[in-house]
Amino acid sequence: MPHSPSTSSAMCGSRGEPQLGSSDGECGLPREILLVEDSQGDIRLIREALREIGGDHVLHVVNDGVEALAYLRRKGIYAAAPRPDLILLDLNLPRKNGREVLSEIKADERLRAIPVVVLTISTAEEDIMTAYRLRANCYVIKPVNLDQFFRVVQSIERYWLSRECSPEGAPYGA
């Protein structure tokens, strides 16, 4: 079982696309995270995990795929929404599922540079393969164990939102 949830696996692909770097998330500014998730339990767990890690995060939450794309494209009430440094995307979402959201993000030139971490319960290989084919930057299976869950969120934060601003270390170095 290569993708057993009990062994909290975070299978990460390429670490963003630095050459397309944005000016967002420079040193000293809070990191903007967009969480696309409909489970209130999971939203709260991620919020708690980030709180334990500490650091300067702003967590924006939308509950379905349509809202996620509206946020990213700054439509309607999201006209002033900040561009996220990281998207945490659940696969099973109401209205528009995570796969569709992922494929639209990666097809949009202005959005495709934002790293997307697929955060899901699905251990189904076809879901994992689909996510990577749609160029998810990372596929994380939500662990049952809370300690493992917190560690996963922590490692995502360290990996994708590193505070180091060296050209090598920063995914969005200026």
Next chain:
Amino acid sequence: MYRSTRNGISSEAPAGSYGSSLDDGQNMTEAGRDPYRIVVESLNEGAVITAPDGTILFASPRFAELAGSDPTALIGAPFELSVRPEDRGLSRALLHDGLTDRTRCAVRLGSEDREPVPVCLSAGPCAPGASAGVSIVVTEPSRQGQTADLLEDLHLVRAALDLAADPIVVLAPDGRVRQANRAARELAGRDPVRLHLEEAFPLDSTSCPGPAGDSALPRNGPFDGLLASIAAGEGLRYRTSDGRGRTLRMEAAPVKADDGSTGYMAIRLIDDSARELEEHRLRQALEDAANAHRDLQQFAYAASHDLQEPIRMVASYLQLLQRRYRDRLDDDAQEFIGFAVDGANRMQQQINGLLRYSRVTSRGKPPRRVEAGEALAEALARLRQRLADTGAEITTGPLPAVMADPVQLAEVFENLIDNALTFRSESSPRIRVEGIREGDMVRFSVRDNGIGIDPEFHDRIFQMFQRLHAREAYPGMGIGLAVVQRIVDRHGGRCWVESAGGEGSTFFFTIPFAPVEVEGS
């Protein structure tokens, strides 16, 4: 008065007159009797004269004796009533042919309640023209040595044919049925002798492809088609049109006649209806199985998403509670949370186990040639940490190539070795893996020096969620061996365990042997 001439009965004579003249004859004095009649009645052979419709006009006392009847009772009765029911078709054919030609056949005489009397009938026209009657000479073969043996043989062969489950008929060169066994009579619903094949077993002309499946049978019956199909070495399939929609398959072979000609044809009619029904049922069952399989797939997907989500919530928030409020919870509260978290974790593992189990078939790949050693190496790589932790020593014997899904073969090794590591004894685990070819299969064995298994439980351990030990003593969900069993089943092999308890266990499983690959293929 019975006025027989050398040419037989005069065709002008009214049929009824024979009967009355015979009555007269019985009242006559010896001296006044017809000399022909005296000759006929003194012969060892029986003699019968019938009208064209088969009604007996004259029967000699010898015939009456053979038929077990009274001569006077026979007059006016159909000749075939003297013949055993199963041979009546033959006697009808004889009387029909006897109107125009001299013809012979062997039948059994007598009513159902007495021993049948095998006789040879020789029939011919009483006078030229089919409207004259038929004269029949009845020879009792027991007085004729060789003929008797032949007739006996004939009856034995017929009796044997009657035992055959498939209907068998012999067609004469004119396309009419000459012989039919019991199954053929039952299939036709009557005695098919003398009938054309397509009369006896009506063809559905819309669905009777010839041997090549191209054309309907010729209008004059299947005989030509049969000849062609025999030449092509094939049978002929067609449907009957008796409203029951039976499908008959015909297999035919030429039969040599006495004179060496091959105008006769033996035909086996195989009623395929039952088989087609069975095939239909099989198709239905396969469809049902496919539906069930799809349902299981959907269940598996639901289980992997929808069921796990709430369990995860229960476990996570209990743990969060424990984490945040550790200082404010007393020992009991800590313990309760511990049990609750443990329960949620186990449920999670059980769902994953069920998923693993269901994926054996849903994710299984078709078997291909696999080096068993490579599958074992894969399994050992995955168990590297456990092997290191337990200080296990693995030795291997021969490991031949087999026909298997490589991923699943590795999973079998992994589960069996993992099992051996779990149920280790005090001493450090020593495990030997090897495969011995036995005919078409390779019998693999995984032998350990662990705690062993009481023979009482040897069957149970392969069942889902069956555990023999407290979870605290030996961890595990009781899934590994069930998965092993399912994988081995899927490969057409079997698995079992041998263990005397306390002396280690040896798990065996068989997988089809893979013949050596042809070079370049």
